[in-house]
Amino acid sequence: MHQTPQDLRQIEALLDFYMDSGVDCFLGDDPVDWFELTNEQLRQRQQAQSVQALPHANRGQPDPGSQRAQQSFAANPAQARTPPPAVARPAPAGQAAVIPDKEIVSAARDLAASAATLDDLRACLEAFDGCNLKLTAKKLVFSDGNPSAKLMFVGEAPGRDEDLQGKPFVGRSGQLLDRMLEAIGLDRSSAYIANVVPWRPPGNRTPTPQETEICKPFITRQIELVNPDVLVFLGAASAKTLLGVQDGIRKMRGRWMTYPGQGREIAAIATYHPAYLLRSPLEKRLSWRDFLSIHAKLSDR
Structure with missing residues (x-):
């Protein structure tokens, strides 16, 4: 043929x-x-x-x-018509899938609350077997950037490049985020970057509500330990999870809100996820307004 x-x-x-x-x-x-x-x-x-x-x-x-x-x-x-035989990757030996229930969520809350430092929190996540995404992910994607920065970004979940390197936002989306930071005179040493879900969902699918709920105590504790002055949600998913809002990103973006930190309220804003901007480059003009607003807010702190 x-x-x-x-x-x-x-x-x-x-x-x-x-x-x-x-x-x-x-x-x-x-x-x-x-x-x-x-x-x-x-x-x-x-x-x-x-x-x-x-x-x-x-x-x-x-x-x-x-x-x-x-x-x-x-x-x-x-x-080539006949693919070579290969073995599907099973779950790691000694680990088994768990049923995501209230007990698992409660255990995640207790474990996250026990972490006194970011290093402790990372160790807790590495030892935590309550999220089945850990069975298929290659690496834990905990964070990148400066833990002492005033600015913190939170996305939804890592992708393929992040899973391979163990750092958030290192693929094409991350490269765009770097350029957006550079446009307002910042870089990764000026910000701290994390995700709600620290393990890549198979095939880059959207995390299930159960997976998000299990991982939520860990990102909440991460925000508490970093204690930024400005919190930026990349995409609607992370904002909905951590702020409890239901608006879509078009209605939500560019509007300053507050996140309940420890003993104080943290200025929070949602903007388009860089992956969305790669698919819809015309929306970059709106993200540029958001980043100018973020820069102005940081200058006031």
């Missing part, structure tokens, strides 16, 4: 979509509940799949058929 350059572009676009969605391996035809498997069953499955992946008895001898397929794929990716 002859494939046109347009066909190849469609295939490339589909692969890009899969990568952006977090798909990094081929799965089997039948669904498997990895959380229900015992360690012994898991080992048996992996051994069986390894045998299927290496059909030749002599493992040190390369498979000529496999080499030909790889060479063909390298020469013309569009001709």
Whole structure:
């Protein structure tokens, strides 16, 4: 079957979509509940799949058929029809999925409240097994920037680049945020950056209300320990979670509100998330007004 350059572009676009969605391996035809498997069953499955992946008895001898397929794929990716076998990533050994209930939320509150410093809070999150997102994320994305800064940004959840590096806002959205800070004479050493949810949801999906509620005590404690003068919510999701407002971002952005800090009220404002601005560049003019307002507010402090 002859494939046109347009066909190849469609295939490339589909692969890009899969990568952006977090798909990094081929799965089997039948669904498997990895959380229900015992360690012994898991080992048996992996051994069986390894045998299927290496059909030749002599493992040190390369498979000529496999080499030909790889060479063909390298020469013309569009001709590759059968994907190589791979093993889906299970939950880490010793950990099991939990049911997000009131007891888990209560345990998260108690654990977050016990943290006396940001280092303590980070250690609490690393030891906390009450959020199932931890089972699929590569790294904890705790924070970046200066904990002593007057300005703090809070987003919703990390993405693929953040999950790989363990820092918030380091991908294309983060690069845009850096330029926005630079436009008002600031940089990451002038701000502290975090997310409501510190683990990446699979495929960059939106965190569920249960996941957000479980993680909320930790970001609340993080804000208390940083104690900024100005709090900026990047997108409506973080503002709704921490302020309890229900307005959409178009109605909410640019309006100064107050966040109940420890012993004082913190000036708070919501603005467009940088990821939204990448999709809707015309809205940058409104974000520019918001950042000028943020700069003016910091000057008054």
